[in-house]
Amino acid sequence: MSVFKSLVKKETIHILRDRRTMLITILMPVVLLLLFGFAISTEVNDVRVVAVVDRHTDMSRDLLQRFEVNDYFTFLGLADPADVDRILRSGMTDAAVFIRTHGERLVTQIVVDASNTTTARAMTGYIDGVINHSKPDDLVLTQTLYNPRMKSAYNFVPGILGMIFILICAIMTSVSIVREKESGTMNLLLVSPVRPHTIILGKLVPYFILSCVILAIMLIMSYTVLDLPSSPSVISVVLVSLIYIILALSIGLLVSTIVSTQITALIVSAVMFMLPVIMLSGMIFPVGNMPLLLQGVSCIIPARWYVEAMRKLMIQQLDISYISTEITILLSMTVILLALAVAKFKSSTR
């Protein structure tokens, strides 16, 4: 058996025998995907509304009816103007609509519980939509492209992918290399005639394969369970993900050459790479909304470019030619990090 093969076999045994880690690595992406896909959602449903009407006319009745039949609202009924404040404070309703009739026109006021700004914004939008619908004279047509039903699951898939690969490649790889340093087995590998780059490759390849398996699981789930629209861009998705996986592996390797204990490897990978991925990659908070300084910082975070590319490919279903910037940046980051990691590894082992 060749040296390389037996290195890969050994590493595979490490991964497979560590049942708990194995379970976490396979289960976590699935759970995260389902969690973000179904449980956590920025959509607002069942907005509870009370109405205050000064005079019942055909127009006001018509408007109230529209609230009643709309799926997004739970119409609680009419309220006395003096009670509205109390009802809102007690949390019995999310919003109140004041309807006054001025001659032939309806004048409306929307009062919304904005203790959660995100839902408040969505509710205002919904209510606005229902009210303005009754004014055929100044009609606004809204069309939401790419994600017509505004499913938040779509939004999260790229982010979760960006996070998972950092987790598996960067954290697991760095911990596994540092474990050998800690236990002293790295010394035995290094005093053997095996060349350092063979040792590195033997370490990286099994994690690369594991990442590919997880990529496959995630993509299959995205296109089946989460109903992401399938398109020919899937091939580009795989391609960009492979670049990103190699990038994450280089990060893991680089971390492992810098630190000397498993726990620091874990902390460095988690704090330096996981947190920025979650906070700054645009996975949850849009990059455009960040302060200028953080926007600048986000540029050096690989996940930002990956998530952006994935959004374009998976949700907008654009051609690969539209993400040439992202690919170029990811590729150059990969080359730089890999070169840095290999140079650092070589110098630490002479």
Added chain:
Amino acid sequence: MTPAIEISGVTKRYGSLTALDNVSLSVSRGEMFGLIGPDGAGKSSLYRILATLLSPDSGYARIDGLDSVADYRRLRSIIGYMPEKFSLYPDLTVSENLEFFASLFGVSVDDNFDLIESVFSQLRQFPDRKAGALSGGMKQKLALSCALIHRPRILLLDEPTTGVDAVSRSEFWDILSTLRDKGITIVVSTSYMDEATRCQRIAMIDNGRILDVDTPRRLISRLDENLFNASSSDMFSLLNHLRSMPEVIDCYTFGATLHVVGREDFNPDKAMDFLSHSGLPDVRIYPAKGDIEDLFIKLTRYEEQC
């Protein structure tokens, strides 16, 4: 014939700390060579240089005529290195560990099995047990098997018996003797003095410097003739009294008694009388047989005075 190992003027510094200070040594072929010294003396650094893991700041180390820096790649298949901790993969089985290390050197286990047969015989009964579940003695034998599987000409063992029970230790040294008989040069470090006497020659190392190199017997016989055991039911006062006597060079606890290094004019009977008169109960002083430990204490004390 070139010596198996030739170390000349090797110095290694880590920042302001000097781990090895102008170390020179020579080990002949087929020799069992012991390195003894306290923790932090520089033994492990010396091993790492010999194992080609570390380059010396100055000086050179040649193994089998090959330079440890320039010819490190060729050297790596000649030496077998067993680091301080038993470095094995705890989640791999006994046979998986052995096969893995064999494949690193491009050999198969069967090719060199004759060499490790005596070491491996007990392990053979449970080839599928995880290395992490082995006892200390078994781990040590597996680590030795892994270090031997590519038939090295020179075996570097860094404290191989630390954390192993007495029976396994003595077995291990029997195995080392048979390996030496097969022509393998062995450099072994130990903190057990009884083990040091089983080496053909030993080097005493402290603070990165070689204090002395000779056969264990000659080193011990060079000990001061005036070495005595001293005991009393009040050991602490005895120690203080003895240390204050001008004709006593050194006095230290040694097991249940004290060892006294006296000058030429030290008379055990006179000292006994004097101490009894000073009110110490049951004083006994009688000639002692020095061993490696006394030697070591003597050498390090001498070092401090310099």
